[in-house]
């Protein structure tokens with residue numbers, strides 16, 4: 001029997017839910033429901049400095065208001081730290097982890113070249129090849145990568161090739177202050193929660209290979225990935241990074257109903273054209289689930305939104 005499809009939406013509660021989150025929430029929901037699968041919500045609050053419980057609460061409220069339902073109680077990463085520790089022990093015993101005492105200044109120095117401005121996390125393997133220069137603070141723990149040339153089939157974008165370099169791509173799995181890194185939590189949770197499909201923004205494409213390598217080291221089966229276009233404004237700025245990224249709460253405060261908001265969203269993202277909308281000009285999530293999403297739409301790197309005046 002085929003394994004049942006489980007798709008997750010995994011917001012980080014570091015702010016209010018914005019239109020960029022809504023895009024990923026919708027695409028993952030659409031995918032789950034079209035495959036008769038389950039939809040699960042995971043609150044990624046492992047970054048205790050940036051996450052706030054009130055945002056998690058508001059994200060769940062906003063999702064409900066928009067018409068989403070999920071098939072089991074939301075999971076909170078902050079309640080799963082012992083699970084992450086257990087897997088860290090396993091990686092320790094496989095000798096895949098090593099302590100890193102490099103400070104921030106050194107890390108900045110080595111990652112400033114050659115791709116300035118890119119979000120790369122290049123390391124040089126210093127603490128693997130040198131006697132540790134034990135500093136004042138505890139070490140962070142890095143996962144030692146093997147050289148890998150791999151590929152995976154992205155449901156939106158087709159075959160994606162990736163290359164991982166030993167040392168350069170040795171990612172931190174536990175920070176010196178004890179915080180569990182995003183990569184570790186996400187890989188373990190997707191496995192432990194039986195996730196089969198990951199729909200997320202394509203800003204995470206550069207780290208998918210790292211996550212696949214980590215999952216393989218832990219013996220986890222592979223996942224389906226769908227990396228969705230980023231929503232940008234007229235100047236090309238990502239909505240999530242806009243100074244005033246529009247939140248669902250802002251739109252509610254402008255007087256939007258869920259149906260008005262969905263209609264605006266569907267037109268702006270290109271899910272629907274004006275002619276596809278019901279005469280009322282409004283549409284609910286359950287009706288929007290019925291649509292076929294044009295394949296070409298999701299192949300793009302970005303989708304430009306130009307009209308933020310939702311009530312017009």
Ligand code: GLU
Pocket residue numbers: 010011012044186199200201204
């Ligand atoms: N929590 C991440 C975010 O909100 C998503 C991580 C993922 O989907 O792998 O951007």
